[in-house]
Amino acid sequence: MTQQIKTLHYDVVVLGGGAAGVAAAAAAGKNGMRTLLVEAGPMLGGELLSGMSIDGLLNARGEYVVGGISDELIAECKDMDGFVGPLHDYRLICYVCCDPEVMKIAITRVLARYKVTPLLYTLCEDVVTAGNRVSGLMLVNKGGRTLVTADWFLDCSGDGDLAAMAGAPFEISDPSGDLQPLSLMFRMSNVETLPLLEFARSHPENLAVGESDYIRGNRSDRELAEQIYQQGQPCVFFKGNGPLIQQGLRDEEIFPTALIMIQPTSTARKEVCVNATRVARNINGTDSAAVSGAVAELMDQVWMAARFMKKRVPGFANAAFAGIAPRVGIRETRRIMGEHVLTGDEAVNARKHRDVVAKGAQHVDIHQDDIKQVRIPIANGGSYDIPWGCLVPKKLSNVLVAGRCLSATREGMGTARTMGPCMAMGQAVGTAAALNVQHGHTNARQLAVTELQARLREQGAVLDGVH
Numbered sequence: 001m002t003q004q005i006k007t008l009h010y011d012v013v014v015l016g017g018g019a020a021g022v023a024a025a026a027a028a029g030k031n032g033m034r035t036l037l038v039e040a041g042p043m044l045g046g047e048l049l050s051g052m053s054i055d056g057l058l059n060a061r062g063e064y065v066v067g068g069i070s071d072e073l074i075a076e077c078k079d080m081d082g083f084v085g086p087l088h089d090y091r092l093i094c095y096v097c098c099d100p101e102v103m104k105i106a107i108t109r110v111l112a113r114y115k116v117t118p119l120l121y122t123l124c125e126d127v128v129t130a131g132n133r134v135s136g137l138m139l140v141n142k143g144g145r146t147l148v149t150a151d152w153f154l155d156c157s158g159d160g161d162l163a164a165m166a167g168a169p170f171e172i173s174d175p176s177g178d179l180q181p182l183s184l185m186f187r188m189s190n191v192e193t194l195p196l197l198e199f200a201r202s203h204p205e206n207l208a209v210g211e212s213d214y215i216r217g218n219r220s221d222r223e224l225a226e227q228i229y230q231q232g233q234p235c236v237f238f239k240g241n242g243p244l245i246q247q248g249l250r251d252e253e254i255f256p257t258a259l260i261m262i263q264p265t266s267t268a269r270k271e272v273c274v275n276a277t278r279v280a281r282n283i284n285g286t287d288s289a290a291v292s293g294a295v296a297e298l299m300d301q302v303w304m305a306a307r308f309m310k311k312r313v314p315g316f317a318n319a320a321f322a323g324i325a326p327r328v329g330i331r332e333t334r335r336i337m338g339e340h341v342l343t344g345d346e347a348v349n350a351r352k353h354r355d356v357v358a359k360g361a362q363h364v365d366i367h368q369d370d371i372k373q374v375r376i377p378i379a380n381g382g383s384y385d386i387p388w389g390c391l392v393p394k395k396l397s398n399v400l401v402a403g404r405c406l407s408a409t410r411e412g413m414g415t416a417r418t419m420g421p422c423m424a425m426g427q428a429v430g431t432a433a434a435l436n437v438q439h440g441h442t443n444a445r446q447l448a449v450t451e452l453q454a455r456l457r458e459q460g461a462v463l464d465g466v467h
């Protein structure tokens, strides 16, 4: 049976509804664009729904280095009692914890405010190009095929699908061939905070603390554990080479892992998210069969970790298994090469750039196999700038990228991939697309960065004035 291809037209089309895509679509809509947000999955939010903290919104000094659309999402979470707060890990960073169930509603509200049209259950399978210009995306879903045309296309697919299909150069991994492990988050409710914190305070040898000079100061592990206790939240990171996990390994009660990270998701449900699982076989996240093949092992690890927590970690004895993240977490795939390539050195040295359009503050964070993980702090607890050129792919005129697939080295992406900077980059490309449409630009390089910066500042983005 021959199917007819439907056609649609929008000012701006955003591919991918994760942290970057939600912010990009909201920003484009806020700036007057008819915007379509295309998402392969059944819900918008990507990893914002996994229960993990939103990292990179604040620097380690506790200053917000991202604002604007992220503030609007957080305000909605607060309005629905789904905000735990900015917290400190007394290790490397400060982060924001929200209830992922409430976040689902918050995202929908913010996108509705700016009249963004969502298109779920829909995969972009191809692009239509004319020279260095993309004129349309070929979408496929249960209704058949649709060609959607637009003036500007924003690749927020995490994997850089759109830009790669359109011919932008990209890299995966580095000469090592390594790729960060896959992980599956899970949540446990009815967790008693006090026994957990008392255990943390009395056994600092188990904790990952004071990994940046700025945070450690002259403080001992015991003093940092006391800070974690005083914070009063179930916010504890057990290190893979500490006695708790090492004994668990000898007893075959847990698998090798760099950290068991416990972070709050809901005070009302006494619920935490646990980030512990990992399958480190250099699986390429764009290989759906390989990712699917890791699911059973990840599920086994989830259950093993939950049992371990109940048996060995004070505060978890009466905890209930409360849910698994909506999808396998993929940390690393394509990095689209753009006019500027963010490096790890720029990030850890807190480099500032004249053409800043977003910021990041998370340490360079590259998970490896076994109990290994590269963690390099940002100098003096500060933040670094993400220049405009990181979002402008080489060889393409009307495509911008934001989020995990930004133009960066492996180390640069190892920090900028966190959800705070992803949202900041999303806001930058959504706003840039709107300005381009308004000026009739056909090439991203025609846009005056100063104009983009002015509009971003007006709409709450943080580009300066913080460390």
Ligand SMILES: Cc1cc2nc3c(=O)[nH]c(=O)nc-3n(C[C@H](O)[C@H](O)[C@H](O)COP(=O)(O)OP(=O)(O)OC[C@H]3O[C@@H](n4cnc5c(N)ncnc54)[C@H](O)[C@@H]3O)c2cc1C
Pocket (backbone or CB within 6 Å): 015, 016, 017, 018, 019, 020, 021, 038, 039, 040, 041, 045, 046, 047, 048, 052, 053, 054, 055, 056, 122, 123, 124, 125, 156, 157, 158, 159, 161, 182, 183, 184, 275, 328, 329, 330, 331, 402, 403, 404, 405, 417, 418, 419, 420, 422
């Ligand atoms: C295990 C793990 C732990 C992490 N821990 C943290 C943490 O604690 N804090 C933190 O801030 N960050 C953390 N990160 C990093 C962060 O979550 C991600 O890098 C970030 O969310 C990426 O956002 P994004 O919008 O770029 O991509 P994504 O969230 O991946 O969104 C991309 C979206 O695009 C859709 N898509 C992709 N291709 C197509 C296509 N062809 N057609 C249609 N739709 C498509 C996908 O379905 C997806 O929803 C973690 C990541 C992982 C995997």
